Amino acid sequence: MSKLTKNEKLAAEKIEAGKAYSLLDASSLVKEISYTKFDASLDIDVALGVDPRKSNQMVRGVVSLPHGTGKNVRVLVLCTSDAEAAAKEAGADYVGLDDYIAKIKGGWTDVDVIITMPSVMGKIGPLGRVLGPRGLMPNPKSGTVTMDVAKAVKEVKQGKIDFKVDKSGIVHTSIGKISFSAEQIYDNAKLFITTLIKLKPSSAKGTYIKSIYLSSTMSPGIKIDPKSIAEVK
Numbered sequence: 001m002s003k004l005t006k007n008e009k010l011a012a013e014k015i016e017a018g019k020a021y022s023l024l025d026a027s028s029l030v031k032e033i034s035y036t037k038f039d040a041s042l043d044i045d046v047a048l049g050v051d052p053r054k055s056n057q058m059v060r061g062v063v064s065l066p067h068g069t070g071k072n073v074r075v076l077v078l079c080t081s082d083a084e085a086a087a088k089e090a091g092a093d094y095v096g097l098d099d100y101i102a103k104i105k106g107g108w109t110d111v112d113v114i115i116t117m118p119s120v121m122g123k124i125g126p127l128g129r130v131l132g133p134r135g136l137m138p139n140p141k142s143g144t145v146t147m148d149v150a151k152a153v154k155e156v157k158q159g160k161i162d163f164k165v166d167k168s169g170i171v172h173t174s175i176g177k178i179s180f181s182a183e184q185i186y187d188n189a190k191l192f193i194t195t196l197i198k199l200k201p202s203s204a205k206g207t208y209i210k211s212i213y214l215s216s217t218m219s220p221g222i223k224i225d226p227k228s229i230a231e232v233k
Contacts, residue, residue, distance in 0.1 A: 020225035023193070026214045027186035031178060033219045039070070040178040040217035044189055046171045046196060047210040056203045059171065060164035062142050063195045067184040068159030070177030071112075075156055076100060077149050078116040078124060078138075087115075090153035101127065109134055113162075115144045115152045163192075169210075171196060178216045189214065193229060 014033050021029060034040050050057040076094040077087040078101065087095045094100060094111065097120060104127050114131065116124055116138045124131075124138065131137040138144040142162040146152050163173045175188040193212070200208050209229060213221035 015220055015222060020223045020228075022228040023189055023212075023214075023224055024186055026222045026224050027189060028182040029222055030185065030214050030216055030219065031182060033222075034178045034216040036178070036216070036218055038217075040219070041071075041174045042176040042178060042180065042185060042188075043215050043217075044173060044175050044192060045211075045213045045215075045221070046193070047212075048165055048169050048171060048196070048204075049207045049210050050165060050169055050201060050204045052165050052167055052169055054203070057201045058165065059196070059199050059201065060141060060162075061195055061199050062160055062162050063192055064155060065159040065161065065175060065188045066191060067176060067180060067188055069161060069174060070180060071174070073113055073156055074111045075153055076111040076114045077153060078114060078120060079149050080117065080120065083117065083149050086150040087153055090150040091157045092149075092153045097123070104130055109136060111136065113144065113156050114138050115146070115149050115156070117147060117149060118145055121145060185214075197229070 014029065030042065048059060050059055052058055074093045075091070077083075077092040078097050079087055079095065080097065084095045092115070101123060107130070109130065114136050118140075121138070128137055139162075140146075143152055143155065143160070144162070161173055163171055165171050173192070175192055176185055180188070193209075197209070207226075209226045212224040212226060214224060215221040
């Protein structure tokens with residue numbers, strides 16, 4: 001077992017063993033236990049009482065975080081020529097169609113989000129083998145297949161995120177940066193958790209929110225008391 005560094009020891013000492021914190025307290029504490037020299041990402045992990053193998057228990061959604069993600073999201077828009085100007089004006093980093101499809105077929109995936117139009121999905125479908133495993137395949141449910149590509153670009157740039165439960169029943173996503181204030185962290189986490197609660201499948205039985213952990217890059221996870229979720233409703 002590797003030894004803890006000085007900063008790791010300091011962080012561990014600030015977390016009370018076995019304690020589950022309220023979301024409000026965790027939002028402040030996560031800033032105190034982050035010792036990275038860079039602006040670390042804030043991550044939230046929520047274990048759900050669902051069986052993702054069943055289609056009627058798949059949890060997937062989108063949420064526009066009130067304070068954004070703090071990240072510079074690189075957006076590629078694959079669209080027809082008549083929509084290119086609007087996509088560029090909205091802030092898309094890359095705009096085009098056939099040339100970028102060829103690049104992707106060649107292995108290029110240096111983007112965070114791909115937005116496209118229903119009319120060109122026929123060309124993009126074959127890219128599923130490349131884009132699917134990387135979570136980049138456009139999907140109508142996440143708002144990345146739309147006639148209004150400009151609006152979709154603006155929403156992504158302003159902090160709209162797409163999330164879904166993994167095969168282990170856990171939803172993992174980034175909700176900001178450690179440079180955010182405790183209030184901003186709380187606001188983003190509150191809306192994310194509230195959205196998850198609203199997405200509870202009617203077929204899911206028993207405890208829905210099983211555990212919640214908040215952490216920053218390289219920091220310990222802070223356990224949040226699921227019973228305190230009442231505070232975010």
